[in-house]
Amino acid sequence: MSFLRQFHSIVSDQTLSTDQKIQSLLVFGLEVFSLEIAIVSKVVDSSYVILYVESDNPDLTPKCRFDLGNTYCTHTLKADKALCFHHAGDSVISTHPCYSNFQLESYIGAPIRVGNETLGTVNFSSPKISEPFTLEHIDYVELFAQWLGSEFARRKAEAVLHDNYKTLEKMEKVASIGSWRLDLETQHLFWSDQAKRIHDFPDHDTPTLDLWLSLFECDDYKQQFLRSLSDAELTAKPWEIELKVKTVTGKCIWVSWHGETQYADGKCTCLFGSIQDITQSVELRETLKEQRREAEMLLDERSYFLSKISHEMRTPLNGISGLLINSLDEINPEIRMENLQLALRSADILLGLVNEVLDFSKISQEGLTLTPQPTDISIAVSDVVELYKQLIKNPKVKFETNIKLSSNCMVLCDSVRLNQILTNLLSNALKFTTQGAIQLSVESVDTHSGIMLHILVSDTGIGMSQNSLNTLFQPFKQGEKEVGSQYGGTGLGMSIVKELVEIMNGRIEVKSTLGKGSQFKVSIPFDTTSVQIAEASRQDSAFDASKLNVLVVEDNEINQKVMEAYLLKFNVTSDFASNGEIALEKCSAKAYDLVFMDSIMPVMDGLTTTKNLLQQKLLPSHAHIVALTGNTSEEDRAACELAGMNDVLSKPIGLMPLAETLSNCLENLREHNKV
CATH class of the missing domain: 3.30.565.10 (Histidine kinase-like ATPase, C-terminal domain)
Structure with a gap:
């Protein structure tokens, strides 16, 4: 059998792997060249590494390394072409380390090129003197080198392709993006592994177009998808569509299809593209839409709330203002008294509205609590x-x-x-x-x-x-x-x-x-409880509390007048301070039994003033500090208590709560004087 036919028989044998083909070629080369050692090598830096070897010498195995300069291949690589000699001892090669170390007389080899780079060599050698090599032998060894270079290049390309495929597969999995292809002539459908995973489809099964169409959530979605395929086939334009489908296991998901066309001889032969699971994106998008709708509703409700409250508050405010203005010039005492009573009724209505708004605010913020x-x-x-x-x-x-x-x-x-x-x-x-x-x-x-x-x-x-x-x-x-x-x-x-x-x-x-x-x-x-309610010493009318020394710390002049008038009903002549610093000065100069403390004031607020009064011991031990505040939440009451206040009176101040506070302070004063 001729060399080429034998060579072709080996390299075209589909039953052999690439490694087996290379090994068979090395055996074949030894027969052709009548030599004893066959090696396919790779050059790594300055080392000569054996990739494949055919020899009876047990010391020569794959992965063996030699100094490149100590091998005949260094000359082949420098020459960048096939070299040969059949009697090294009778040539200039006799001084080469390879001859000195291994006594190799015969050698023929050629460089293996992969693309524009030289990988190594394929070489055949023997310690025996051989017949002189012919030009045909040179052609043969170069043919070996060319085929090996092609195979190594193919392997390299396959490795790169495999790595790219694995990278693409990972990216598809991370992004939940798969690929698909539909052959319009055979109706054959291809899904990538990720496309199968998206649809919960078995990895080793082959999907069909009928199966694909059966997964759509409803006929309307199916028709939209078919129209997209038809339009793409007619117009050759890329398309993209989002639809809801069911997976093979019945799970509902949202997917996005991107599609393009492939033409041959003016005819659309194939549709292909990507498919992505966008369920989370759609759900997030819908959540954001719902949140936007809720925000818009809240804004509308807020506007309506402000408008409604404004309207409702203006009615009693108008009553209070109008009746008080009319009372200024009214001579008839009965009419004046009626006006004042109606103004008070309007004030009660206004206070009721304010309380409703505060309760609603507490409910909205889940701050409404009970005090059993x-x-x-x-x-x-x-x-x-x-x-x-x-x-x-x-x-x-x-x-x-x-x-x-x-x-x-x-x-x-x-x-x-x-x-x-x-x-x-x-x-x-x-x-x-x-x-x-x-x-x-x-x-x-x-x-x-x-x-x-x-x-x-x-x-x-x-x-x-x-x-x-x-x-x-x-x-x-x-x-x-x-x-x-x-x-x-x-x-x-x-x-x-x-x-x-x-x-x-x-x-x-x-x-x-x-x-x-x-x-x-x-x-x-x-x-139920067995605890009995103690009879409260209710003060239904004013009483004499003139023994109390009272300081009112309040920055608002009108509120000062209100407190002054209220306290005079109980025969109390009070002192006033418009901020916390003045209150500290007055308390250092006079012993007060009761201090009414506004919470929010300029210069020094009520909480800070209270803490300073207690820390500096500017009040008698029996004295009470009572907060005057428009803030009625549990948090505000707790803050007053933490600062050291004994009680809280909510604005607007009522006579009944004020009377109870004065009564308690009188009782404290009596107990103190007894001691």
């Missing part, structure tokens, strides 16, 4: 009943009550909040009832830990439609538009009632018929 104390439910309910007997002055409206409370109605309860629930429900009934009856039923049912209090407030008022019932407990909602415009109010009352009931672990139910009236049922559980 021993409470006699019977007394709490009877107080409300007596109040509304006086308030319902319309002769066409009857106020009916049915109170059934057990003998043991001493419970742990926030009586202020319970009163707020009752008064809001009754005020609501009173507002919308012009004739008929308002009924209040209160009943207690014993439970294993206390009682269940049932409150039923019903009326024969205007009633509510189903739409109004649906929004009844939403802030600022008052049913139909004409209701709010006709009856006024902030629309906060019922939302506050609902929040208070739920904070008390109760529930509220509503029944209503438009034009016939409404019924509110509230059920709240309370734990």
Whole structure:
């Protein structure tokens, strides 16, 4: 068999691996050149490294290293072409270290080139003198070198391609991007591994177009996708589309397809592109949209809130201002007294609005808390009943009550909040009832830990439609538009009632018929207690507190006048300081029994002043410091207590709380004088 045919038979044998082909070529070369050692080498820096070897010498193995200068290959590489000699001892090579060390007489070799670089050599040698090499032998060894160079180049390209594929595969996995290809002639569909993972498709299975189309969430999405494919085929334009699909396992995901076309002879033969799982992006986008809608709604509600509150506050403010102005020039004392009483009523309405807004603010910030104390439910309910007997002055409206409370109605309860629930429900009934009856039923049912209090407030008022019932407990909602415009109010009352009931672990139910009236049922559980309420020394009228030395620390001149007038009712002539520094000076010069301290002042605020008074011991041990503040939150009260204040009076100051404070200080003074 000729050399070329034998060579071709080896390199074209598809049953052999590349390593096996190289090994077979080395054996074949030894036969062709009648030599004993065959080596494929690689040059690394100044080292000669054996990659493949065919020899009986056991010392010659792959990965063996030699100094390049001690090998015949150094001459081949310098010459950059095939070299050969058959009797080294009779040539200039006889002085070369390779001949001295290994006594190799015969050698033929050629450089292996991979691209523009020289990898190493393929060489054949023997310690025996061979027949002289011919030009054909040179051609043969160069053919070996060329084929080896091509194979190594192919291997290198494959390695780069494999690395790129692995990198691409990793990037696809990280970005959740796969690739796809659809052959339009055969309808054969290809999905990359990542595309299969996106669809929960088995790695070793082959997807079909029918399967792909069956995964779309709905027919509309499927038609959108098919239109994109059809348009791309007709126009040859790239396209991109986002649709919702189901994976093979039934999981719903959002995917983004990018597609392009491939043409041959003017005909579209293939569609291909990328596919990406964008579920998280879509969900984030939808979340941001929802947050934007909520933010816009909050802004709208805020604007409406400010507008509503502004309108509601202007009405009592107008009453206060107008009635006081008219009283200035009024000669008739009865009319003047009536004006002042109406102005006070307007002030009470304004204070109620402010309290509603503060309660709503606490609810919105989840800052509304309860302060349970021993409470006699019977007394709490009877107080409300007596109040509304006086308030319902319309002769066409009857106020009916049915109170059934057990003998043991001493419970742990926030009586202020319970009163707020009752008064809001009754005020609501009173507002919308012009004739008929308002009924209040209160009943207690014993439970294993206390009682269940049932409150039923019903009326024969205007009633509510189903739409109004649906929004009844939403802030600022008052049913139909004409209701709010006709009856006024902030629309906060019922939302506050609902929040208070739920904070008390109760529930509220509503029944209503438009034009016939409404019924509110509230059920709240309370734990009973054996603690009895001490009789409070209530001061229903002014008393003599002239023995008290009182300092009022207040920067507002009007508030100073108010406190001065209030204290004079109790025969107290007070001193005044407009800021904390002046207060410190006055306390260092005079011993005060009671200091009323405004919280927010210029120069030195109330908290700082209180701390300095206590640290410098400028007050007698029995003295009380009472905060005057418009801030009524639990945090503000806690801050006052932490600073060392004994009590807090909320602005606007009422006579009853003021009387109680003065009474307590008088008692402290008596105890101090006894000592």
